[in-house]
Amino acid sequence: MRGGLFKTCFHMTLPSLHHHTHAHAHAHKVDKIARLKIAIFLTLIGMVIEFLGGFFSRSLSLISDAWHMVTHLFALGMSYFAVLLASRPVTKKRTFGLYRAEILAAFVNGITLIFICAYLVYEAVLRFIYPKEIKVMEMLLVAGIGLVVNGVSTALLAKASSHDLNVRSAFLHEIGDMISSVAVVAAGVIIYYTGNNILDPILSLFICVLIVVWAVKLLIESSNILLESAPKHLDVDELAQALKEGIEGIHEVHHVHVWTIASSMYALTAHVVIEDCHVSKANELLVRINNLLKERFSVGHTNIQFECLVKKGVSNEGKG
Numbered sequence: 113m114r115g116g117l118f119k120t121c122f123h124m125t126l127p128s129l130h131h132h133t134h135a136h137a138h139a140h141k142v143d144k145i146a147r148l149k150i151a152i153f154l155t156l157i158g159m160v161i162e163f164l165g166g167f168f169s170r171s172l173s174l175i176s177d178a179w180h181m182v183t184h185l186f187a188l189g190m191s192y193f194a195v196l197l198a199s200r201p202v203t204k205k206r207t208f209g210l211y212r213a214e215i216l217a218a219f220v221n222g223i224t225l226i227f228i229c230a231y232l233v234y235e236a237v238l239r240f241i242y243p244k245e246i247k248v249m250e251m252l253l254v255a256g257i258g259l260v261v262n263g264v265s266t267a268l269l270a271k272a273s274s275h276d277l278n279v280r281s282a283f284l285h286e287i288g289d290m291i292s293s294v295a296v297v298a299a300g301v302i303i304y305y306t307g308n309n310i311l312d313p314i315l316s317l318f319i320c321v322l323i324v325v326w327a328v329k330l331l332i333e334s335s336n337i338l339l340e341s342a343p344k345h346l347d348v349d350e351l352a353q354a355l356k357e358g359i360e361g362i363h364e365v366h367h368v369h370v371w372t373i374a375s376s377m378y379a380l381t382a383h384v385v386i387e388d389c390h391v392s393k394a395n396e397l398l399v400r401i402n403n404l405l406k407e408r409f410s411v412g413h414t415n416i417q418f419e420c421l422v423k424k425g426v427s428n429e430g431k432g
Contacts, residue, residue: 158261165254211374
């Protein structure tokens, strides 16, 4: 009984609506795994080349970019591991499977980026105090190779990152390193013509600023998911109003809870007040509710509890 006007009739879910969603998700994960494998291989090669080239040319920006690629390798490895975990079947103890492993990987990646930035700042300060001569031609050659590697890896992850926070974290690593590789090439050209080696540590600091901005955004987004906040694209009041206005027979929607299980995977529970009716009629209503939630708000996992509208002056006894 709610305020003397409603009584709880039953709650219903519609698992059949999720079959197509899970099939599509499986195909998407297979594609992600393939792209991540290639990106890991390319990043490993680029990292080794930049480390060797950085030490040989004495370029801090190149060494910094190599260390940045180490974090990318870690990020890609974590993302790959998380996708494998998320692909495992659900259990009685983990009814949503291990999808949250992807979010944990994104959170760890964000923290790692911040620690790497602290290291790069430290190295840049040392270079301001103790400048070093740079072998510019070697620096440019290695930076060019790194740019090609990062460009290919970024292109591979671009498609898979659009709806996946975990892969997006690795994608952001790749974008950051691609930008830094472009900057290293540009700095090398300037140093070659001006002989001003101070640009090398300045560039390292610039790379740090870019990384921190992306890392903070990544941490905020992954933290919101871990704290089960409502998806940022979804307004709970708007959703409730859409159900009332878009589906005839709904009198009220309350106790709405929406959260993100994993990237682009949203769940919802809600109480929906309807008039007393047969179960078959309620099931038709449930189908319309789930369709609206899926099409307008991308919510694919729902648990709807119906409450019956009880007219004043009518006794509840004898119903059923």
